[in-house]
Amino acid sequence: MTSLAVEASKLVKRFEGQRAVDGIDLAVPEGAIYGVLGPNGAGKTTTLRTLLGIIEPDGGWRKVLGEDRPMRAAPRIGYLPEERGLYPSMQAKEAIAFLGALRGMTLADGRRRAGELLEEAGLGEAATKTIRQLSKGMAQTVQLLGTIVHRPKLLVLDEPFSGLDAINQQRLEGLIRAQVAEGSTVLFSTHVIAHAERLCERISVIAKGRVRFDGTVAEARGRLPSRVHLTTRAGDGPWRAALPADSIADGRNFDFALPEGGIEPVLEALIAGGAGIESLAIERPSLHDAFVDLVGEPVPQPEPGEVQP
Template sequence: MIGDRGLSDYSVEATGLTKYFGAFKAVDNVSLEVPTGSIYGVLGPNGAGKTTTLRMMLGIIDPDAGSSRLFGDQRPQAVRHRIGYLPEERGLYPGMKAREAIAFMGALRGLDWREGRRRAATFMTELGLERVIDEKIRKMSKGMAQMVQLIGSIVHAPDLIVLDEPFSGLDPVNQERLELLVKRERDRGATILFSTHVMAHAERLCDRIAIIARSQRRFEGTVDEARALLPMQVRYTPRDSRDAAGIAAILPATAERHGDAWHFAIEDADVEPLLSRITASGHGVTGLSITRPALHDAFVHIVRQVDAGFAADATCDAVQEALA
């Protein structure tokens, strides 16, 4: 049982991770804590530093500054048998059959070969992949082969599962299979850490997220906390739209009319006063929707702020150079 293995409150603790490739700073002072038993997403645009961060956490590459601990241990190699890792670069022996490929990957982590073959068949059957259990990798589609490699990464029942862009290249059916597998492993007690730039998966799966942009961590918290960075969006349709000036008077100054409906943003604290004004106004309600922005909207907002600040700094540097 995972609970008997002495896990701490955090399966992964990274402090001040920094990595240079030549003069380029790929990761800049990134700190993360991944709660044990949670699904944690590292989000960011392509090239933000997600993969480099994961590899430093796992001890695959050494940081130029900072440190990381897995299960409280600063020696990743000492706990490697408790980790399942799916790298961004996929790779399987094309001549192997799916069942043997999965068992082989499990054997590399100490799992008995026969038990690995048995678990492989169980996983693939439960995921609806039984028809390709004994098919060679070279005959599979890219998505099917990726699912085989994913199963091989977790067949030894690791405590920590690290998936680098696991949804990339999967069709919607296999994406759904992967989401199911992630949830089942979390329910088993495993900690899931994955990187992605597709917000829909993170919004459905993650207990907590970190957003990395321009090599730095720009946000850390729950999905709801990220969405709360932006105001709610309101669409209000009065029963009688003829008194446009009167309706505008009870709505925020930013409200815009589109046909019979009015659209505007509103903070949480202003919702109840708005409803009171609408009720008292006598204009009535034909339609009223108040929605929180999606994680995608929050992500774009954060990344654009970072890019705008980066561009402003670059402009200032250019001006200073010109004046020097």
């Protein structure tokens, strides 16, 4: 049985009588990249902060790295909050070392490790630059390096890709994968589904403080049938009776859910009826499609420059 890095049961947090977190269950396996997905205001940030012990729950329980009092595990955790914060006049290398010192490292060890991390991230030339001299993406990368400088066993990232261009986004994804390869567990929140589809093994979808889905990305996508996109040379004929009743027709183009019996019986009827198949494609549902089905509202569009899966 896989050990859990983070677990919670019936977690509740209220603000002014309203449940921001409403009975959430969560189980994050050790060594996984686990995504908490949801629209803005879904309760993702409050859930993460409650799990980490930054705020106390009003009900339920949670355990982090084996500790039922999460603050005891703090030295083994790296946390990147949604609100970024670095001292503008501090040099990048010093900022990383300072964040390491807050987790128990000596400044000497922190500076040595900071230099290594900056070189690995392709930012070696930025080591002596102040934070205010860096681009937004570079400063955000520096803060992430400060989050991992002490080699945490658990990395918790709240909307880590917010505002990053494609290059810095890919750099961040590489850093996340590298941490897992070294034995860390990653738990991150996002409202942009493409990130989770690229990175995550397991996800939870949260809406209005409740978990709507928990499982693998493949399981989420498997909730919906694949779609068939068909173009015929003939516009009409008896062969149309072979198409599912819910088919959407646009001239000679047809769109319908893949029948439970597969596409073969439909193909046989189309060929026998002389439909003339010009093109046929079967499209698996994306995580985006599954998210809309689960949450019942449109997914936020990716920010400019973001890479799509």
